[in-house]
Amino acid sequence: MKHRRIRLMPVAAAMVAAWTFALPDSAVAQETQYFPVASSRVGPYSAMGTGYYGAQIDYMNYVNMNGGVNGVMLTWQECETEYNAVKTVECYQRLLEKDGQRIVVFDTLGTPGAYAVINRMAEDNVVLAQYGYGRTDAADGTVWPWVFNAASHYWSQIAVKMKFMAEQEGGIENMRGKKIVHLHIDSAYGREPLPAMRQIAEDWGVTLVEISIPPPGLEQQSQWLQIRREQPDWVTFWGAGSGMNSTAMTNAARVNFPRDRMIYVTFGAAEEDMYPAGDAAIGTYAMANALPGDSYPLVAAIKEQVYGSGQGNLSDESRVGSVYWNRGLGAAVMWIEAMKNAQEMHGKVGQAVTGAEFRDGYEALNMTVERLEEIGIRGMVAPFAISCENHEGAGRFAMMQWDGEKFQQVTDWEAPLDPAFIRGLVEESAAKFASENGITPKEC
Amino acid sequence: MNAKTVFMGYTRSDLANLVVALLVALVVIPTVVQTDYWYSSILIPWLCLSLAAIGQQIVMGYTGQLALGAAGFMAAGAFACFNLILRVPYLPFPVALALSGLIAAAFGILFGLPSLRVRGIYLMVATLASQFFIIWMIDKFGWFKNYDTSGIITAQDILIFGKPFTSPFEMYLVVVVVVTVLTILAINMTRGSTGRNWMAVRDMDIAAESMGISLLRTKLQAFAISAFFCGVAGALFAFTYLKSLEPVAFDIKLSFKILFMVILGGLGTINGAFIGAAFILLFPVVLNSIGNNLFHGAIDATIISATEQVVFGALIIIFMIYEPLGMAKLWYNIKQSVRSRFAPRSELPRQRAT
Numbered sequence: 001m002k003h004r005r006i007r008l009m010p011v012a013a014a015m016v017a018a019w020t021f022a023l024p025d026s027a028v029a030q031e032t033q034y035f036p037v038a039s040s041r042v043g044p045y046s047a048m049g050t051g052y053y054g055a056q057i058d059y060m061n062y063v064n065m066n067g068g069v070n071g072v073m074l075t076w077q078e079c080e081t082e083y084n085a086v087k088t089v090e091c092y093q094r095l096l097e098k099d100g101q102r103i104v105v106f107d108t109l110g111t112p113g114a115y116a117v118i119n120r121m122a123e124d125n126v127v128l129a130q131y132g133y134g135r136t137d138a139a140d141g142t143v144w145p146w147v148f149n150a151a152s153h154y155w156s157q158i159a160v161k162m163k164f165m166a167e168q169e170g171g172i173e174n175m176r177g178k179k180i181v182h183l184h185i186d187s188a189y190g191r192e193p194l195p196a197m198r199q200i201a202e203d204w205g206v207t208l209v210e211i212s213i214p215p216p217g218l219e220q221q222s223q224w225l226q227i228r229r230e231q232p233d234w235v236t237f238w239g240a241g242s243g244m245n246s247t248a249m250t251n252a253a254r255v256n257f258p259r260d261r262m263i264y265v266t267f268g269a270a271e272e273d274m275y276p277a278g279d280a281a282i283g284t285y286a287m288a289n290a291l292p293g294d295s296y297p298l299v300a301a302i303k304e305q306v307y308g309s310g311q312g313n314l315s316d317e318s319r320v321g322s323v324y325w326n327r328g329l330g331a332a333v334m335w336i337e338a339m340k341n342a343q344e345m346h347g348k349v350g351q352a353v354t355g356a357e358f359r360d361g362y363e364a365l366n367m368t369v370e371r372l373e374e375i376g377i378r379g380m381v382a383p384f385a386i387s388c389e390n391h392e393g394a395g396r397f398a399m400m401q402w403d404g405e406k407f408q409q410v411t412d413w414e415a416p417l418d419p420a421f422i423r424g425l426v427e428e429s430a431a432k433f434a435s436e437n438g439i440t441p442k443e444c
Numbered sequence: 445m446n447a448k449t450v451f452m453g454y455t456r457s458d459l460a461n462l463v464v465a466l467l468v469a470l471v472v473i474p475t476v477v478q479t480d481y482w483y484s485s486i487l488i489p490w491l492c493l494s495l496a497a498i499g500q501q502i503v504m505g506y507t508g509q510l511a512l513g514a515a516g517f518m519a520a521g522a523f524a525c526f527n528l529i530l531r532v533p534y535l536p537f538p539v540a541l542a543l544s545g546l547i548a549a550a551f552g553i554l555f556g557l558p559s560l561r562v563r564g565i566y567l568m569v570a571t572l573a574s575q576f577f578i579i580w581m582i583d584k585f586g587w588f589k590n591y592d593t594s595g596i597i598t599a600q601d602i603l604i605f606g607k608p609f610t611s612p613f614e615m616y617l618v619v620v621v622v623v624t625v626l627t628i629l630a631i632n633m634t635r636g637s638t639g640r641n642w643m644a645v646r647d648m649d650i651a652a653e654s655m656g657i658s659l660l661r662t663k664l665q666a667f668a669i670s671a672f673f674c675g676v677a678g679a680l681f682a683f684t685y686l687k688s689l690e691p692v693a694f695d696i697k698l699s700f701k702i703l704f705m706v707i708l709g710g711l712g713t714i715n716g717a718f719i720g721a722a723f724i725l726l727f728p729v730v731l732n733s734i735g736n737n738l739f740h741g742a743i744d745a746t747i748i749s750a751t752e753q754v755v756f757g758a759l760i761i762i763f764m765i766y767e768p769l770g771m772a773k774l775w776y777n778i779k780q781s782v783r784s785r786f787a788p789r790s791e792l793p794r795q796r797a798t
Contacts, residue, residue, distance in 0.1 A: 041750075085690060086686065116687070119688070
């Protein structure tokens with residue numbers, strides 16, 4: 001026994017040495033910009049994590065293959081968060097600096113993780129880019145200069161859903177007396193839309209029934225029996241993870257609740273959430289902040305160039321162009337556009353930018369239809385602009401419906417009926433946070 | 445190396461250990477470690493979870509009660525601390541911390557009651573209730589979260605005598621002081637009559653009872669003290685590491701982790717709590733950095749992430765087979781073998797008092 005233990009020592013020492021020496025080899029003369037990839041590839045949210053972060057890596061590879069960002073090559077480091085707030089904090093600290101260069105942006109793809117690091121952003125000069133998730137009142141840029149939820153937040157999303165219902169019912173006046181069940185995972189993320197939803201329901205005379213499902217949400221029988229008793233006109237489903245999302249559809253089929261009366265949240269609106277439910281999924285509505293499809297020129301180019309040369313990040317190439325992959329692409333495009341803006345605004349074309357410069361570039365994002373066309377994703381995301389006060393971006397969503405094979409787009413990019421009302425809620429909530437934490441809102 | 449006491453019941457080696465530990469914690473680490481990463485992502489969570497593991501150790505390792513639900517008590521402590529600071533003006537942080545420990549201890553007594561009737565694996569099931577009840581209660585009643593719409597609240601800054609402790613190093617100091625004080629307290633209890641009562645109950649409760657030890661008192665005391673440690677650990681974890689409070693952070697997985705820390709570290713040892721916490725917390729981090737640095741781009745990242753978990757699981761099994769008494773025993777064996785090589789023959793080997 002003793003001999004074996006001793007012989008292990010040099011092996012361990014060699015491994016540690018190899019690991020230490022493996023670190024500095026990326027420090028080359030070439031100007032580089034370092035990005036963090038805090039991915040979640042294992043656990044119940046793996047479908048989301050592999051697709052989303054896979055697309056970000058694919059796009060960075062694609063940019064590098066085409067000469068970088070005005071000559072600046074992109075580097076990145078990955079860290080596994082398992083969609084866990086505790087691990088996200090550790091990953092954030094670990095990824096924060098590499099070879100003396102600090103990250104300029106962080107993307108947790110998860111509300112719990114975003115909340116866990118949100119207060120470090122201003123101090124560390126890092127942009128928190130929440131692509132359609134996270135803290136909603138961060139849309140108020142005066143209180144949250146470093147946090148963005150571009151690609152629209154949950155309050156706009158629920159408002160667009162209710163607008164869609166009203167259109168289906170033939171107008172707001174027909175909504176009076178209708179009943180909506182908000183079936184949600186029992187977590188902060190599941191409750192996030194409620195403040196806006198309650199208010200709209202009250203204004204419209206709609207009965208709102210809130211039913212929660214304890215995480216991980218694979219057990220939903222009692223909740224669906226309750227839905228059968230309530231006989232709602234609509235169900236807004238706010239789940240997380242493919243398991244929970246597909247279980248809801250199979251249970252709906254069991255109690256005979258029509259699938260075309262269910263509207264899924266963006267984080268249940270992916271192919272991976274629909275396939276497991278089989279035919280039970282047909283007809284389900286889902287919201288998109290980035291539409292799926294691989295015919296967009298940029299998606300096709302990445303497929304050809306990155307996957308063609310065998311450098312694609314996804315092992316299953318057919319997932320390129322799926323909902324989560326395209327969403328990750330949308331997020332990565334914003335990073336690179338922001339970086340270009342930052343280079344131009346601060347006279348650093350061809351050089352790496354700092355967090356503060358990147359923040360300015362992000363805030364100056366103006367993705368017009370023409371710009372989206374140039375990049376090659378026209379139609380995949382809604383055109384938008386970010387400003388100093390408004391960190392939400394488009395605030396618009398498209399409705400899709402599952403036909404058993406893929407999603408069909410049923411509406412164009414829709415904004416809430418009363419965007420000013422949603423904005424009011426955001427500002428109110430941000431002002432409460434500012435006063436509780438002694439923050440003086442920035443002048444814009 | 446003699447067992448003679450030199451100061452208030454402590455032996456010379458106890459004092460030497462304390463001095464070495466304090467020197468490392470307050471002199472060596474601050475001079476060697478300069479990056480915030482080490483303070484905020486390694487040392488602080490390690491110390492916080494070690495404290496929780498000591499709590500689990502008291503109830504499980506010393507009193508022999510198979511309890512699961514340490515994370516529930518941590519949540520109770522964390523949210524108690526948040527509410528105390530929020531609602532009681534001018535409350536110094538150390539006082540809030542102690543009070544939140546006491547609130548957690550009250551929950552500990554409540555959920556320790558089943559231990560009087562059921563034992564073993566059945567008690568484990570019964571104590572699971574604490575885990576779910578506390579988390580449910582915090583989630584259900586908005587008051588605990590100050591009616592925050594999102595349900596994730598920001599922890600206040602730590603203020604001690606008007607001085608803010610907000611940088612990673614300052615928070616590290618706070619954690620070190622609290623953990624040192626409570627660890628000394630725990631060692632004292634386990635060596636004194638309190639600990640002897642616990643161990644008597646653990647080894648044979650009927651014999652203990654016939655010797656005049658009150659089972660009711662001893663068991664509930666163990667649960668209360670255990671929950672106190674977990675509560676303080678939870679408050680520190682939320683205020684110095686997460687800097688936000690969210691019930692989901694204290695889920696059943698964390699309870700299991702703390703349980704594994706105690707089992708892997710070695711039941712019935714205080715240093716086992718520290719070693720076990722280090723292993724469970726730090727090993728995945730090490731594996732993840734090795735995976736991402738060594739195989740960056742070479743292997744599919746999804747496979748790396750999955751492999752890390754397999755390796756970690758395999759290591760746990762290997763350690764349990766190789767040393768079922770835990771890593772504290774392993775550490776003891778290493779110390780003994782080093783000592784036997786350098787010490788004169790006459791002083792060897794001294795029996796270990798457990």
